[in-house]
Amino acid sequence: MKLNRLFVALAALAILFAASAAQAEKTIVLGYSLPLTGSHAKYGEVFRNAAQIQLEKFNKSGKLPGATVEILYEDSKSDPKEAINIARKFVDDERVVGVLGDFTSTVSMAAGRVYAMEGMPQLSQTASHPDFNKIGDFQFRNITTQAFEGPFVAKWATSLGYKKFAIVAIQNDWGISAAENFAKGLKDLGGEVTDIEYFNPGNRDFRSILTKVARDKPQAIYLCMMYEEGAMILQQRKQLGIDIPFFGTSSLYSPKLLELAGDSANGLLLSTTFMPDSPEANVVEFVTEYKKRYGDDPSMFAAQAYDAVGIMLDAIASVGADVNRQSLRDALAATKGYPGVTGSTSFDPETREPVKGLARMRIEDGAFHLVD
Numbered sequence: 060m061k062l063n064r065l066f067v068a069l070a071a072l073a074i075l076f077a078a079s080a081a082q083a084e085k086t087i088v089l090g091y092s093l094p095l096t097g098s099h100a101k102y103g104e105v106f107r108n109a110a111q112i113q114l115e116k117f118n119k120s121g122k123l124p125g126a127t128v129e130i131l132y133e134d135s136k137s138d139p140k141e142a143i144n145i146a147r148k149f150v151d152d153e154r155v156v157g158v159l160g161d162f163t164s165t166v167s168m169a170a171g172r173v174y175a176m177e178g179m180p181q182l183s184q185t186a187s188h189p190d191f192n193k194i195g196d197f198q199f200r201n202i203t204t205q206a207f208e209g210p211f212v213a214k215w216a217t218s219l220g221y222k223k224f225a226i227v228a229i230q231n232d233w234g235i236s237a238a239e240n241f242a243k244g245l246k247d248l249g250g251e252v253t254d255i256e257y258f259n260p261g262n263r264d265f266r267s268i269l270t271k272v273a274r275d276k277p278q279a280i281y282l283c284m285m286y287e288e289g290a291m292i293l294q295q296r297k298q299l300g301i302d303i304p305f306f307g308t309s310s311l312y313s314p315k316l317l318e319l320a321g322d323s324a325n326g327l328l329l330s331t332t333f334m335p336d337s338p339e340a341n342v343v344e345f346v347t348e349y350k351k352r353y354g355d356d357p358s359m360f361a362a363q364a365y366d367a368v369g370i371m372l373d374a375i376a377s378v379g380a381d382v383n384r385q386s387l388r389d390a391l392a393a394t395k396g397y398p399g400v401t402g403s404t405s406f407d408p409e410t411r412e413p414v415k416g417l418a419r420m421r422i423e424d425g426a427f428h429l430v431d
Contacts (some may be wrong), residue, residue, distance in 0.1 A: 123380060215419055258288075
């Protein structure tokens with residue numbers, strides 16, 4: 060009789076262990092659309108680097124009992140058509156509950172129409188075009204828009220006495236938005252735009268553009284571009300002897316800009332969401348781990364990805380292991396005060412726009428320095 064009771068108890072324990080093991084095996088899947096080849100591959104690389112740190116930290120944290128999270132990385136090549144194909148692939152995969160990416164606003168918005176139509180939450184770390192969140196109720200981003208950044212820099216510049224600007228911008232949705240929003244912010248403050256010159260992506264010779272905009276004798280020039288183009292235009296400014304201040308978008312912030320531009324970068328003023336030498340404990344932890352793994356300081360883009368993944372994972376944890384696309388979307392919309400390395404992030408419950416600030420930087424002696 061005692062043996063029977065022992066057998067029943069052991070069988071019950073076996074069932075409990077089996078159930079527990081089955082629950083522990085549950086995997087929640089996120090998709091990440093990002094450029095891993097092509098002209099923007101360097102950005103995709105730092106996104107994936109930062110995402111892996113955040114993902115591994117989360118899975119070890121115990122915040123999601125009974126499940127682990129996996130990220131599927133797909134190479135968009137920074138091509139809108141490729142991103143749409145990836146979006147359809149993620150949507151058709153029933154395991155995928157949410158998507159991160161893409162890098163540029165143009166690519167993010169192309170794929171976003173698929174995600175919005177199919178009810179898939181999409182969180183971009185860098186899509187700052189004002190219309191990105193207007194695509195549908197499933198779009199989120201953790202970076203401020205150009206409608207915020209442009210006037211922010213314009214206010215800073217005019218406070219320093221610079222009210223007459225030329226603008227040089229990349230010819231795409233994001234570049235046009237960045238130029239127009241800065242111009243509007245400047246004009247609202249009584250400033251003047253002498254010229255706006257756009258260039259095609261991939262261009263590396265800015266001498267004719269610089270010569271043209273300099274003829275109107277602006278007090279300063281505003282750059283709306285990535286760090287590769289920024290490094291070239293700063294070098295060519297020095298070669299042409301154009302000795303006026305240059306301001307720029309936060310997209311220029313990268314240690315690579317300093318490597319490529321050398322002392323030509325000195326004097327550049329720009330906004331940012333992240334500084335790797337911040338004494339904040341979470342920043343120190345992130346920077347230390349990133350340098351340990353990858354041998355380099357994380358850029359603002361890496362920090363944006365690190366926080367985007369963290370926001371998504373926290374939203375999953377708030378729902379639990381039974382999270383689905385709709386419940387994840389609702390949890391993301393409820394995000395308040397996420398303590399990231401790019402500052403605290405909350406989402407406006409109506410627009411899903413991030414509520415967060417920007418810092419100001421100046422490059423001096425070959426290094427980025429915060430400006431009070």
